[in-house]
Amino acid sequence: MNRIKTIETRDIACSVKNGGCGECQTSCQSACKTSCGVANQQCENDNK
Amino acid sequence: MIHQYKLNGFNIVLDTCSGSVHSVDGVAYDIISMYKDESEDKIVAKILEKYADTPDVTEGEVRLCIEDIRALERAGKLFSDDPYEGLATDYKNNSKVIKALCLHIAHTCNLNCSYCFASQGKYQGERALMSYEVGKRAFDFLIENSGSRRNLEVDFFGGEPLLNWDVVKRLVAYARSVEKEKGKNFRFTLTTNGVLIDDDVIDFVNREMSNVVLSLDGRREIHDHFRRDYAGNGSYDTIVPKFKRLVDARGGRGYYMRGTFTHNNTDFTNDLFHMADLGFTELSMEPVVCPPNDPYALVDEDLPVLFEQYEILAKEMLRRKKEGKPITFYHYMLDLKNGPCIYKRITGCGSGTEYMAVTPFGELYPCHQFVGDEKYRLGDIWTGVTNIAAQNEFRSCNAYSRPECKECWARLYCSGGCAANSYHATGSIGGVYEYGCKLFKKRIECAIMMQVAEATENDNADT
Secondary structure, eight states: OOSEEEEOOOOTTTHHHHOOOOOSOOGGGSSOSSSOOSTTSOOOOTTO | OEEEEEETTEEEEEETTTOOEEEEOHHHHHHHHHTTTSOHHHHHHHHHHHTTTOTTOOHHHHHHHHHHHHHHHHTTSSSOOOOOHHHHHHHHHHOOOOOEEEEEEEEOOSOOOTTOTTTTTTTTSOOEEOOHHHHHHHHHHHHHTOTTOOEEEEEEEESOGGGGHHHHHHHHHHHHHHHHHHTOEEEEEEEEOSTTOOHHHHHHHHHHEEEEEEEOOSSHHHHHHHOBOTTSOBSHHHHHHHHHHHHHTSTTOOOEEEEEEOGGGSOTHHHHHHHHHTTOOEEEEEEOOOOTTSTTSOOGGGHHHHHHHHHHHHHHHHHHHHTTOOOEEGGGOOOTTTOOOHHHHHSOSOBTTTEEEEOTTOEEESSGGGTTOGGGOOEETTTEEOOHHHHHHHHTOSTTSSHHHHTOTTHHHHTTOOHHHHHHHHSSTTSOOHHHHHHHHHHHHHHHHHHHHHHHHHHHHHO
16 A cells, blocks of 8 residues: 555454453543543553 | 544544544545545546646556555445444443542642632632541542452542642551552542642652642743732742652652643643743643633634644654654643553543542532532432432433534544533533534644654654
8 A cells, every 4th residue: 555554553443342441540630630531541451 | 434634744544433543645635535425437537637747646556546445444444334332321331430539638729820710729619628537438438439440540639739738648548558458559649739849748749649740831921820829929930949859859750740721821832842941741731611701711713823832732742752852742642552442432531430529528529620519419428429310411421422422533532522621611511612622633633643753754764
């Protein structure tokens, strides 16, 4: 694909099966306290 | 659903539901924009017409590119379907775990910041300090309701938590004394204005707190405009040396310099760069939360300026990183390979369900921004949640609960956004704070562009 470069990302669809452990940080607790975002939270699931 | 945009010389295509990110050339960018609406022959004709002066854009090349796009579609990396909507409701209905508390250790403050959403720490109520007994019960409440979750978070918040410092220290000692036996790992955060930081605070915070949030708005004149003591004196000169000492002694552990920008400093990158010049590298800067008639409220005319500021920040961060002097901006921290799973991305911020705020009197609220709003008082730490109707409102918040979000490419990055912002902007936690959405989407575009830029640079270095 010489006109398209795909950046390596986590396969979100696969995480339906191996996600949801809930050990990650609560979104609002970290630094913002006003403008929620989840994409910048680290996954803490060792079994993904 | 896909989202296409051009930024900093890159043509970027996001596939919403797979999370795929593609960096493409102009030809592929144009083909993708037509792919779902036009026949292959029509696409070929239009591309050949547009790129008539470009010798390498031949019919064969264009058809090859269309085939590549088809392959990505088959692989679920472009135009992928969204099968997640039902998961959000099921997950939240089945999970009754609480894993984080915002402890309002002090409903009072030694600063008198005029833009404070918490009315100088009092949250529309009386000044109060949390007693050790109330705090201890809050920890027990958290442990009892945390199920099998190991990592539990407690933010010591205010007002100004250092006005009740001894209780903070005793509560940390209590939590440490029980966490092993209970199978828990407490992570503490302290959010402070810095005025009372001393050697004891520095030593304790750097030993016990996994994160510390230090309130600094940036340049002295910007910071001191709002962040003054009760005599009207700015706090910049008092706190900056203390913040420096704390961060210098922190040994690389997590912290954030956390600022607020308003209509008065829409050039907020200058405040972030000022923090960087002071030697701080972990930075966060948030739009002010206030009624729209406040003189410092952000207005529509500010938006183009703010968008440009976010772009300036992204480009400058790339430049500084290349020079070996990186800075971190909270909203630009994306880990595309190890980021959150789909459940995290669709279930919202967790306010009112897995995350709650506790007042000095032991009352429970969905988050710190609802404290003092009687309608949303959920219950207390002795009897638990009794206002089930209010909690269910929060339980129903997710990336799909608002019609606008279902059509938005950014829904798996924000998970439906901040319920408090929605409430303050529209009167309903089910509403949409459009202004915040616009800023959020711009930040995500910038953050992803930075990832693309770095991946491109790494590729170029390899070849």
